Amino acid sequence: MLVVLGFLALTFIVLLPAQAGAAYLDGAGTASLENSPVDPVDPSPAPGTVSEGAGDASSSATTSGGGIGVPGLPVITRILCLRQCVSASRATRGAIIAVRGNNLNRVTRVIFRSRNGRIRARWRTRSVGAIRVTVPRGTVKGYLSVVDTGGNRARSPRELRIYPISSIPVEVFPVRGPFSFGSSGSRFGAGRPGHIHQGQDLSASCGTRLVSIKRARVLYNEWDDGGGNYVVLHNIGTNTNFVFMHMIRRSPLKVGQVVGAGAPIGRVGTTGSSSGCHLHFEYWVGPWQTGGSPIDPLPYLKSLLG
Ligand SMILES: [Zn+2]
Numbered sequence: 001m002l003v004v005l006g007f008l009a010l011t012f013i014v015l016l017p018a019q020a021g022a023a024y025l026d027g028a029g030t031a032s033l034e035n036s037p038v039d040p041v042d043p044s045p046a047p048g049t050v051s052e053g054a055g056d057a058s059s060s061a062t063t064s065g066g067g068i069g070v071p072g073l074p075v076i077t078r079i080l081c082l083r084q085c086v087s088a089s090r091a092t093r094g095a096i097i098a099v100r101g102n103n104l105n106r107v108t109r110v111i112f113r114s115r116n117g118r119i120r121a122r123w124r125t126r127s128v129g130a131i132r133v134t135v136p137r138g139t140v141k142g143y144l145s146v147v148d149t150g151g152n153r154a155r156s157p158r159e160l161r162i163y164p165i166s167s168i169p170v171e172v173f174p175v176r177g178p179f180s181f182g183s184s185g186s187r188f189g190a191g192r193p194g195h196i197h198q199g200q201d202l203s204a205s206c207g208t209r210l211v212s213i214k215r216a217r218v219l220y221n222e223w224d225d226g227g228g229n230y231v232v233l234h235n236i237g238t239n240t241n242f243v244f245m246h247m248i249r250r251s252p253l254k255v256g257q258v259v260g261a262g263a264p265i266g267r268v269g270t271t272g273s274s275s276g277c278h279l280h281f282e283y284w285v286g287p288w289q290t291g292g293s294p295i296d297p298l299p300y301l302k303s304l305l306g
Contacts, residue, residue: 025270025274025280026273072106075103079144080100081096082096082097082098082132086168090161091161096134098130101130101154104127104131107147119138121135121136141159171261172213172304174304177205177208178208181202187200200280202278205268206270207268210264211262211264212263212265213261214235214242218231219288220232223272226245228247228270228273229248229266229269239292240285246272247269249269251266281297283295
């Protein structure tokens with residue numbers, strides 16, 4: 001009964017401002033300057049690190065490959081594209097991929113299919129659960145295999161499909177699930193207690209995946225009482241920055257890391273000063289909070305929807 005009452009109360013709270021015609025989901029609208037990190041950020045990622053993003057981290061549990069359970073034999077469970085990708089499952093020639101599985105730490109060769117047969121490639125990094133390798137230039141669609149020091153071989157469960165570089169998306173809509181741009185209260189410039197709304201709110205279920213719109217460098221990955229878990233991305237080759245706020249938990253991204261368009265950056269939440277699951281998105285021309293200014297992101301976001 002209490003649960004039902006609680007639900008009704010919650011429904012009321014959500015509905016009331018909507019009926020007023022100027023509903024808004026976040027109070028502060030932006031992270032406060034007091035808590036904003038304004039120190040210069042080292043733009044270079046730590047040497048030798050290749051981030052695999054949230055998608056990869058969430059699937060880090062290894063299996064024994066269909067329960068065969070032979071100790072020591074290499075097993076491939078999944079191939080994930082990490083860099084120069086069309087998507088997490090679609091690679092290009094020259095892409096860096098993660099071959100995930102088990103007993104991969106003794107693998108010496110990774111073998112790709114080519115027009116004339118096979119191409120061998122050497123791993124970049126290697127551990128029990130994953131090998132990272134660059135897809136060779138001559139690779140064509142086909143199964144990928146690995147061979148370890150004992151001559152044991154394992155084959156990928158699916159064929160690796162290769163896409164042209166031109167298929168790599170330049171811009172991707174950031175919310176990967178059903179969403180709404182809301183009403184007037186969600187707009188850039190809407191009233192908020194003590195200030196105006198500096199971004200556009202996109203309502204979506206908590207947990208909806210958020211991805212980078214463009215190729216970008218991570219400037220900030222922080223917590224703020226207003227913005228909750230937020231990330232600021234600098235769009236490489238431009239003077240613009242995108243801000244993602246109220247995420248359900250801290251983004252797995254590292255400051256300084258470069259991410260491609262479509263790379264996971266977190267999930268929709270309602271952390272910080274927020275009264276419902278949504279993404280608060282800001283589009284800044286010039287430095288975020290330190291000399292730049294926010295513009296209305298809505299026309300741009302709509303343009304991404306084609
Ligand atoms: Zn907002």
